[in-house]
Amino acid sequence: MKLKSDPHYCNLSYLHKPHPWHGIDIGEDAPEIVMSFIEMTPNDTVKYEIDKESGYIKVDRPQKFSNIVPALYGFIPQTFCGENVADYCMKKSGRKNIIGDNDPLDICVLTERSITHGNIIIPARPIGGFRMIDNGEADDKIIAVLKGDEVYGHWENIFDCPKSIIKRLEHYFLTYKTIPGQEESKVEITNIYNKDSALEVIKRSVSDYRVFHEKNYK
Secondary structure (H helix, E strand, O other), X not given: OOOOOOHHHHHHOOOOOXXXXXXXXXXXXXXXXXEEEEEEOOOOOXXXXXXXXXXXXXXXXXXXXXXXXXXXEEEOOOOOOOHHHHHHHHHHHOOOOOEEOOOOOEEEEEOOOOOOOOOXXXXXXXXXXXXXXXXXXXXXXXXXXXXXXXXXXXXXXXXXXXXXXXXXXXXXXXXXXXXXXXXXXXXXEEXXXXXXXXXXXXXXXXXXXXXXXXXXXX
């Protein structure tokens, strides 16, 4: 699979649907503005995620409880949570033996507009994030606002958000993998970080993606 900058790939993209992870460009203004692929919306009662092989949206699992994702949720194309993201997680959290989760970097996008379906691309402006560790893996969640949003668009940092929104997001990510009757997964949020840290995580995930892509798609 070729990167979007490859002329041959650009020609093929007119004939074939680009893979959302590999074929959509992160955007020329990244990391300040990132193109985000949305998998889920607050209307969804089933957890959807991208199928890494085909690029199509698949059903991961029905939500077992009444928790619903409180924002648009998806990932940033051409990112990967690998060694660089894991090293930053260990540095900032003080934890050891953390590895990347080998997935694209997750993003939640806040907007006052009612967007009712996923499988779309939207421009988002990162304002912070959650340093989440899931069973020993760095699983950061970037928090962003929809570019140009008339209500949330003036927020420059995650700490500009009402605490109720942050608590709602935090509760979702600490509980969304819980399955009745099974042992709870070891998920924790060690830090809520600001815009500068979010931009650093994105930069590191782009570096990790380059290494990942070079190893697997050349």
